[in-house]
Amino acid sequence: MSFSANNQREAELTYAGGDYHIVRHGDYVVCAVTGEHIPLDDLKYWSVARQEAYASCAISYKRELQCNPAMREALGKAV
Numbered sequence: 001m002s003f004s005a006n007n008q009r010e011a012e013l014t015y016a017g018g019d020y021h022i023v024r025h026g027d028y029v030v031c032a033v034t035g036e037h038i039p040l041d042d043l044k045y046w047s048v049a050r051q052e053a054y055a056s057c058a059i060s061y062k063r064e065l066q067c068n069p070a071m072r073e074a075l076g077k078a079v
Helices: 057-067 069-078
Strands: 011-017 018-023 027-028 037-039 045-047 052-054
Touching: 011 052, 045 057, 052 057, 057 069
Parallel strands: none
Antiparallel strands: 011 018, 027 037, 045 052
């Protein structure tokens, strides 16, 4: 899907497990890590705990490792 910022509005969402709820209607949300605009139709990754959206699985994973030292440590020991 091509995405143009012209006449687009940022949505405000609350993130739940497996779904999100629209607080303010819009066309996109902003990735918490990259600042990239994510069209709502393409939104697949978010954190319920941090209420953040992510542009990709890799970005979501990287952010989780950044915010969760215990997970980083566990993965470090497993390698």
